[in-house]
Amino acid sequence: MKEFYKKLRMTFPRKLLPFSAIAVLIVLWHISIARSDSSILPGPWAVVLGIAELAQKGLLLKYIVASLFRVTWGYLLAASLGIPFGLLLGWYQRGEKAFNPIIQILRPISPLAWIPIAILWFGVGDSAAIYLIFLASFLPLTVTAMNAVRNIPAVNLNAGRNFGLSEGQVITRILYPAVAPYLIVGLRITLGIAWLVVVAAEMIAVNSGLGFLIIDARNAGNRYDLVVAGMVMIGLLGIVLDIGMRNLEKMKSIRWGYGGN
Amino acid sequence: MAQGVTTTPERAIETAKINVRGVNMVFKRDGNEVNVLENISLQARKGEFVCILGPSGCGKSTLLNIAGGFLKATSGSITIDGEVVNGPDPRRIFVFQERGVFPWMTVEGNIGFGLFKLSAEERRKRIAYYVKLVGLQGFEQAYPQELSGGMKQRVEVARALAVNPDVLYLDEPFGALDSITRLIMRSELLRIWEAERKTILFVTHDIEESVQLADRVIVMSARPATIRRIVEIDIPHPRDISSPRYLELRDSIFEEIGLAHKV
Numbered sequence: 001m002k003e004f005y006k007k008l009r010m011t012f013p014r015k016l017l018p019f020s021a022i023a024v025l026i027v028l029w030h031i032s033i034a035r036s037d038s039s040i041l042p043g044p045w046a047v048v049l050g051i052a053e054l055a056q057k058g059l060l061l062k063y064i065v066a067s068l069f070r071v072t073w074g075y076l077l078a079a080s081l082g083i084p085f086g087l088l089l090g091w092y093q094r095g096e097k098a099f100n101p102i103i104q105i106l107r108p109i110s111p112l113a114w115i116p117i118a119i120l121w122f123g124v125g126d127s128a129a130i131y132l133i134f135l136a137s138f139l140p141l142t143v144t145a146m147n148a149v150r151n152i153p154a155v156n157l158n159a160g161r162n163f164g165l166s167e168g169q170v171i172t173r174i175l176y177p178a179v180a181p182y183l184i185v186g187l188r189i190t191l192g193i194a195w196l197v198v199v200a201a202e203m204i205a206v207n208s209g210l211g212f213l214i215i216d217a218r219n220a221g222n223r224y225d226l227v228v229a230g231m232v233m234i235g236l237l238g239i240v241l242d243i244g245m246r247n248l249e250k251m252k253s254i255r256w257g258y259g260g261n
Numbered sequence: 262m263a264q265g266v267t268t269t270p271e272r273a274i275e276t277a278k279i280n281v282r283g284v285n286m287v288f289k290r291d292g293n294e295v296n297v298l299e300n301i302s303l304q305a306r307k308g309e310f311v312c313i314l315g316p317s318g319c320g321k322s323t324l325l326n327i328a329g330g331f332l333k334a335t336s337g338s339i340t341i342d343g344e345v346v347n348g349p350d351p352r353r354i355f356v357f358q359e360r361g362v363f364p365w366m367t368v369e370g371n372i373g374f375g376l377f378k379l380s381a382e383e384r385r386k387r388i389a390y391y392v393k394l395v396g397l398q399g400f401e402q403a404y405p406q407e408l409s410g411g412m413k414q415r416v417e418v419a420r421a422l423a424v425n426p427d428v429l430y431l432d433e434p435f436g437a438l439d440s441i442t443r444l445i446m447r448s449e450l451l452r453i454w455e456a457e458r459k460t461i462l463f464v465t466h467d468i469e470e471s472v473q474l475a476d477r478v479i480v481m482s483a484r485p486a487t488i489r490r491i492v493e494i495d496i497p498h499p500r501d502i503s504s505p506r507y508l509e510l511r512d513s514i515f516e517e518i519g520l521a522h523k524v
Contacts, residue, residue, distance in 0.1 A: 155361040158331055163375035163424060164351040173374075177365040256364045256404055 042225035047232060050225035059213070063230075064237065066209040067198050070126060074133025075194045082141035083183060087175075089142070090149025100146075103139060111136035111197050115204050128205040129198065136197040137190045144186030148179035181249075181256070188245035195238050210234050277304035278460045279328065279428065284337035286323055296485035297323050301337070303479055303488065307427075308458040312471035314514070315481030321464045324486070325430050328462060329355040341428065351375060353428040354421035358437050362405045362416050368392065369401045371416050375424035391419040394453060411442040418450070422457060431463045435470070447473055451498055468518070472511045473500055480517050490517050 026044045033043035042050065054060040089095045111132050118135075122128040152175065160174045202211025210230050217226035286298035297320040305311045315321045326332040328339050330348040339346045341353065349355070354375075362371050372391050376384045392401055395415035405413050414434060421429055434450075435443040451474065454461060465471055471478045478492040492514060496506055 153360060155357040156363060158349070158355065159357065159361050159363075159374075161331075162329070162349040162351065162353075162355050164349075169377075174363070177363070180365075256406060 040222060040224050042228055046225040047228045050223070050229035051232070054213075054226065054229060060233070063208060063210050063213050064233065066206075067202065067211070068237070070129040070201070070206075070209065071133055071191075071194050071198050073126075074130040074198075075137050075191060077130070078134045078137035078141055078190070078194075079187065082138040083145045086142035086145025087149055087179070090146040091175075096146060096150075103143060107139050107143070112200050115201065118201075119205055124205055124207065126206065129201040129209070132201040132205065133194045133197055137194050140190045140193060141186055144182060144190075145179065148182035148186075149175065151182070152178040184245070184248050184251075188242065188249070191241055191245055192238070195234075195241060199234055210237075276306070278307040278309070278341065279305040279462065280340045280343075281324075281328070282338050282340070284324065284327060284334045284339065286320065286327065286332070287335045298327075298334075299485040299487050301486065301488060303491070305460055305462060305477075307460055310454060310461045310463065310474060310476045312475035312478045313462060313464045313481060314468060314471040314478050315466065315486060316483050316518075317466050319481050319483050320486035321466075321481055322432050325355070325432050325462060325464050329353060329430050331355070351424050352426050353430065354424060354426040355430045355432065356417050356421050356434050357432060358414075358434060360437075362413050362420070364405050367402050367404055368397055368408070368416055371405070372419045372423050374420055387423050391423045394422070394456070395419040395449070409442075410438050411446055414438065414446060415449070418453065422453065422459075426459065428460045428462070431461065433465055434463075436465075443470075448499075450474070455498070468511060468514050469502075472507060472514065473502060478514065480514060492517075 030043050030045070033041060051060065054063075089099055114132060114135055115128075118128040118131045122131055156174055156178060157170065160170045165173060198209065199211035199214070202209035203215040206212055210233055214227050214230040217223040217230065281301055281303045284298055284301040285296075288295045288297055301324060303311075313321045313324065323332065327334045328346060330346050330350060330353070346353075363374065366374065369388050369392070373384050373388045376387055379387065388401075392398060395418060397412060397415055397419070400408065400412065405416065408416070417434070431450075435446050438446060447470065463471075463474060472494055475494055478494060479488055480490045480492060481487070482489050492510060494510055496504070496510070500507060
């Protein structure tokens with residue numbers, strides 16, 4: 001028996017491990033649905049058919065595009081404002097002293113708590129959802145950028161000044177390369193948060209998107225096959241986004257920040 | 262500084278490269294005033310290797326930071342070639358412990374860091390020269406995280422020398438290295454110093470290190486730091502560290518600090 005395991009371990013390609021785990025999960029899912037009396041929860045095959053049905057109606061692509069559209073705008077807006085703001089707060093201690101308490105108070109408020117106010121201000125529609133994603137992404141990115149600047153070793157900044165760099169050169173030649181790895185990690189984590197929030201926002205604030213699909217499929221006749229189909233699509237797109245961001249981390253100029261040491 | 266009006270001892274001081282005059286440093290901490298440096302005056306001649314020796318936390322690094330222009334003295338002044346130190350300057354480069362190298366740059370990038378005003382060709386030549394001087398051939402494209410502590414320290418020294426400064430400030434540069442690497446680095450530094458003849462202020466708490474390296478050792482007291490004694494090390498390089506004169510000078514410093522024959 002021991003020999004058998006050893007042989008199995010030797011011959012089984014490592015790359016197949018995650019896929020075999022998924023296969024096992026799907027089989028377990030299938031068996032438990034088949035053995036239960038519930039007719040509401042779908043099995044894996046019903047979900048595949050559900051995805052096919054959505055694709056056929058043209059809803060799948062439409063909803064994916066709608067969700068990605070909102071995430072892109074809310075997230076980019078947050079990144080383009082939050083990162084410079086955070087860098088400034090990190091650079092100027094007085095700025096941090098002034099704003100840090102407000103940031104710490106606002107941070108524990110779930111972006112979802114803002115839904116009523118978002119609808120009040122923007123009505124039901126894209127703007128409300130984009131605003132919520134912006135809120136969810138802005139503070140984490142601000143805090144990441146602020147801490148990244150504060151963590152630049154003083155010896156690096158002093159060395160820069162010692163070699164006669166102007167203030168502008170200190171920013172481009174020391175500040176930027178020193179914070180880049182932290183910013184990339186912060187951007188990746190924040191994109192994950194934005195993706196979580198868009199689904200929740202779409203359940204309430206808009207009439208399209210993957211979050212809307214889930215709540216609509218349930219309300220319009222308990223179509224739990226479509227509910228799970230929506231969940232599966234959210235998961236798959238989430239991992240695609242994460243892999244995309246991970247590729248940024250492989251950039252040579254910022255790789256130093258992730259090396260062991 | 263007008264010439265001709267100075268008295269004789271002052272004139273001797275004016276020939277000094279680095280002239281520290283009556284420097285006091287008081288830090289305010291939690292409302293308390295901590296006296297760190299008390300009336301420090303010392304000189305270093307052009308091309309001289311001066312060690313500032315004192316116990317940990319005595320304020321010798323503070324003195325070096327004032328000389329480097331990173332801190333402002335509470336009172337007193339430091340002049341270099343008669344010019345008051347008012348801020349960091351590429352003519353005087355501060356070498357930190359090896360953590361001063363830029364982790365996002367290769368060895369080449371680090372060594373060429375201060376050469377941004379030169380042409381690409383000139384820069385390439387200088388980098389190659391100093392890579393060779395500190396013995397890092399073959400590691401030009403390596404990042405600091407791939408290097409040992411001693412190699413990182415060489416990168417820092419090469420980065421400093423590459424901009425051709427008059428003065429090098431070294432703040433316990435070998436403090437984080439193992440004892441064998443430290444010995445190697447000392448002789449490397451002496452070899453480079455003999456080749457380039459920079460004026461060096463070298464801060465250390467290691468008595469042996471100071472006697473091995475310096476032309477003169479400034480022995481400091483514990484905080485608030487005052488100068489206890491200045492010891493001329495009149496042994497030519499390379500120094501035999503078991504010669505009677507070496508041992509005599511070393512022991513006299515041990516005695517000055519009150520540690521002789523106690524271990």
